[in-house]
Amino acid sequence: MGVRERFNVTELGDPAAPPILFAHGFGCDQSMWRHVAPRFAADHHVVLYDLIGMGGTDPGDYDAERYSTLHGYALDVLEIAGELALRDVVFVGHSVSAMSGVLAAAQRPELFSSLVLVGPSPRYIDDEGYVGGFSAADIDDLLATLERNFLGWSAAMAPVIMGNPGTPDLGAELTRLFCAADPDIARRFAEVTFRSDQRADLKRVATRTLVLQCSNDVIAPTSVGAYVAEQMPAATLVQLRASGHCPNLSAPDEVTDAIADFLAIAS
Amino acid sequence: MAGAYVETAPSGRIVRVDDAFCTLTGRTEEELVGHLRFVDVLWAGSQIVYEVRLTPLLDAAGAVTNLAVDIRRTDGMRVPVLVSASAERTASGQTRLVRYTVRPTEG
Numbered sequence: 001m002g003v004r005e006r007f008n009v010t011e012l013g014d015p016a017a018p019p020i021l022f023a024h025g026f027g028c029d030q031s032m033w034r035h036v037a038p039r040f041a042a043d044h045h046v047v048l049y050d051l052i053g054m055g056g057t058d059p060g061d062y063d064a065e066r067y068s069t070l071h072g073y074a075l076d077v078l079e080i081a082g083e084l085a086l087r088d089v090v091f092v093g094h095s096v097s098a099m100s101g102v103l104a105a106a107q108r109p110e111l112f113s114s115l116v117l118v119g120p121s122p123r124y125i126d127d128e129g130y131v132g133g134f135s136a137a138d139i140d141d142l143l144a145t146l147e148r149n150f151l152g153w154s155a156a157m158a159p160v161i162m163g164n165p166g167t168p169d170l171g172a173e174l175t176r177l178f179c180a181a182d183p184d185i186a187r188r189f190a191e192v193t194f195r196s197d198q199r200a201d202l203k204r205v206a207t208r209t210l211v212l213q214c215s216n217d218v219i220a221p222t223s224v225g226a227y228v229a230e231q232m233p234a235a236t237l238v239q240l241r242a243s244g245h246c247p248n249l250s251a252p253d254e255v256t257d258a259i260a261d262f263l264a265i266a267s
Numbered sequence: 268m269a270g271a272y273v274e275t276a277p278s279g280r281i282v283r284v285d286d287a288f289c290t291l292t293g294r295t296e297e298e299l300v301g302h303l304r305f306v307d308v309l310w311a312g313s314q315i316v317y318e319v320r321l322t323p324l325l326d327a328a329g330a331v332t333n334l335a336v337d338i339r340r341t342d343g344m345r346v347p348v349l350v351s352a353s354a355e356r357t358a359s360g361q362t363r364l365v366r367y368t369v370r371p372t373e374g
């Protein structure tokens with residue numbers, strides 16, 4: 001099976017234009033970017049994909065060993081860039097996928113022109129001299145809470161979504177698959193994500209980077225965004241007014257403007 | 268206990284609560300309204316689940332039913348609840364307010 005099919009790749013804009021690759025975080029799918037990504041299609045080759053086990057991917061493609069660390073997800077980024085022959089990629093990653101982008105850029109720096117990290121955290125669990133925001137017990141609590149909710153994860157949201165006239169446009173395919181996830185893969189992915197520690201990788205990445213930090217983000221506190229920006233050699237921290245962990249949903253204008261400003265400075 | 272009721276503004280801030288929600292959280296109306304968001308009264312693990320599932324589904328579908336999370340009561344007690352939320356939107360699709368109903372699953 002080809003990479004496009006395996007990752008349910010969506011492409012917008014001119015394939016000859018500079019590429020911008022959007023990666024969603026844990027819990028949903030590429031539709032997390034639907035208020036933001038299309039706005040870059042006028043002057044970019046916009047590429048979106050679903051993480052394995054989520055959205056429109058086939059759970060059969062999940063390889064427990066490959067995805068036992070975030071490096072497996074970083075490899076996916078590199079495979080997509082390779083298959084689509086993307087060069088000088090602007091990588092935009094939300095939440096855990098921000099760190100997958102960092103790992104991908106550490107491995108193949110020549111592929112990336114810049115990174116945009118939205119709500120990144122290199123480690124969620126507190127450590128000596130480091131505040132991630134969570135204790136190890138909190139992450140156990142998270143996994144137990146996920147378990148109580150997994151029944152609804154594999155169910156399609158289509159009937160509800162299509163019944164709501166105020167809903168922004170979703171393509172038929174996106175609608176059918178919205179936020180669907182394989183519970184077993186989601187459980188493993190949650191463990192990998194929330195027990196990960198990629199702090200040491202930050203200083204290895206000299207790619208020009210924008211860190212977008214939300215206000216009052218319970219998943220990635222302000223001090224964590226500051227830590228990421230401070231550890232990465234070429235990172236700029238921008239504090240968003242947007243509150244919560246999903247500014248791509250709650251404040252798409254602010255996110256789009258911040259990314260566009262960052263890209264304009266580069267060119 | 269009957270379901271508790273909460274309303275939040277587009278900013279996420281709580282703008283209205285009933286007595287049942289005050290009892291569930293161990294907080295007064297004055298402590299909740301204008302100061303806290305719904306996510307702020309949850310246990311840490313539940314806060315993550317809220318952000319990765321309820322937030323995207325509410326944005327796309329305008330409604331979410333029966334998310335199982337735990338409220339962190341001010342006395343340190345864990346109160347398991349089922350949360351349903353629905354967004355009231357303007358004609359242009361902007362969220363005006365979100366209504367939550369919260370049902371304890373034990374006790």
